[in-house]
Amino acid sequence: MTPSFPARIESSPRADAKSPPRAGMKASLHAEWTKLRTLPSSWLLLAAAVVLTVAVGTAAVSAVTTRACESAAACHEDTVKLSLTGVWLGQAAVLVLGGLSMGAEYTTGTIRTALTAVPRRWTLLTAKSAVLAALTAAAGAVAICASLLTARLILPGNGFTPEAGYPPPSPADLTTLRAALGSVLCLVLVALLGLSLATLLRDTTRAITTGLGLLYVVPLLADLLGDETWKDRLERWAPMPAGLAIQATRDLARLPIGPWPGLGVLAAYALGLLCVGAAAFRLRDA
Numbered sequence: 004m005t006p007s008f009p010a011r012i013e014s015s016p017r018a019d020a021k022s023p024p025r026a027g028m029k030a031s032l033h034a035e036w037t038k039l040r041t042l043p044s045s046w047l048l049l050a051a052a053v054v055l056t057v058a059v060g061t062a063a064v065s066a067v068t069t070r071a072c073e074s075a076a077a078c079h080e081d082t083v084k085l086s087l088t089g090v091w092l093g094q095a096a097v098l099v100l101g102g103l104s105m106g107a108e109y110t111t112g113t114i115r116t117a118l119t120a121v122p123r124r125w126t127l128l129t130a131k132s133a134v135l136a137a138l139t140a141a142a143g144a145v146a147i148c149a150s151l152l153t154a155r156l157i158l159p160g161n162g163f164t165p166e167a168g169y170p171p172p173s174p175a176d177l178t179t180l181r182a183a184l185g186s187v188l189c190l191v192l193v194a195l196l197g198l199s200l201a202t203l204l205r206d207t208t209r210a211i212t213t214g215l216g217l218l219y220v221v222p223l224l225a226d227l228l229g230d231e232t233w234k235d236r237l238e239r240w241a242p243m244p245a246g247l248a249i250q251a252t253r254d255l256a257r258l259p260i261g262p263w264p265g266l267g268v269l270a271a272y273a274l275g276l277l278c279v280g281a282a283a284f285r286l287r288d289a
Contacts (some may be wrong), residue, residue: 012132031121031130038103049142051189056146057095057153063088064154069162069224073200076168081253083172090091090186091247093146094209096178097139098214101197104135106207107125124285128202132277135198137192143190147183177254186265192246192273193218202280217272218243235259239259242272244257 037235039045063085071074108114121127155171163169174180196217200210225237238244238259248258250266255261260268 026127028130031126032133034117034120034131035127035134037153039138042103042107044103045100045138048096049138052093052096052100053146053149055096056089056143056147059089059119060086060150061153061157064157064161064225067161067163069167073188074167075162075164078163079253080163080169081251082154082158082163083151083182084250086150086158086172086180087147087170087171087186087250088166089146089150090189090250091243093143094190094218094243097142097190097194098197098218099211100139100199100212101135101194101199102207102214103197103200104106104131104201105208106201106205109205113250124282128277128281128284132195132198135194139191139194140187143187144161146190147186151179151183181262182250182252185262188247188266189246189269192269193278196242198275199280202284203276216242239265240268242259242269245269 010024011070051124064082067078067085067248069078074076084177091228108117108147116128118124121130151172151174155173157166166169170176172179193214197210200213204210204213221241225234225241225244228237229232245260245265246269248260249262251258251262258265
C-alpha cells in the first residue's frame, strides 16, 4: 500500500490583502490642484501679485516725464522695463505662495497623509511644482499684460511718443515680448524658489525669510558696497538683479549680465535648490 502524504499547499497572496494602489501623475496633479485652489490664501496671494505688479508699474511710468530732459530722445528711458518694475514687488507674493504650498503641509502634518496617498515622493513634488508653476504663470501673464496696457495709456501723455523715439510697449515687438515672457518666467521661478526652500527647510517661516533675504537683502548689499568689483559680482550672480535683466530693452551692452544669462542665474538658484530639496525630501522621514 502506497503511503499517502499531505498535499503540498502553494502559498498565494490573499485577495483581500492587496497593497493600496499608488496614485499616478494624473491623480497627483488633480490632488495638488484641489489642495491649492481650496486654500483661500492661494487666491489672495495670486491677486496680491497681480495688484502689486500693476500698481508699482503704473506708479513708475507715471513718475517719469520728458520735461526733465533737454529733449525726449535725451531721456534714454527704457519704458518697457519701467512698465514692468512691479515684478520687483509682486515676486514677494508668489514667493510666499510657493513657501506655503509645501510648508503648510509640514505645519499641519498633512504631509504624512499626502505621502500615504502618493508614496513616490518625486511624483508628489513634481505634481506640486507643476500646479504651482501653472497658477503663477497665469497670474503673471495677467499682471504683465495689464502693466504693458497701462504703460501704453500713460506714457504718451508724459512725452514718450513714437515721434520722440518711444514706440508704445507692445508684445508685437520681439524685444518687448522677450521682456514680457521673461518677467512671467521670473515670477514662476521665484514661486518655485519658495517651494524649494520650504521642501528643504520643512518650515514656512524660515523658507519665506530666507527667500526674501535672497531677493531683497542681497541687492541692497550690492548698493551699499563701495567696491565696484564686488557690486558688479553681486549684480551678476545674485538671483534677483540677474533675473530682472531679462526686462531690459535698451543699452544691453551696459548691463552687468545679459538678459537671458541673467534669467539663467535665477533659474539655477530655483531649480538647483528644487533638486536639493527633492533629494532631501526623498531621503529623510516626513
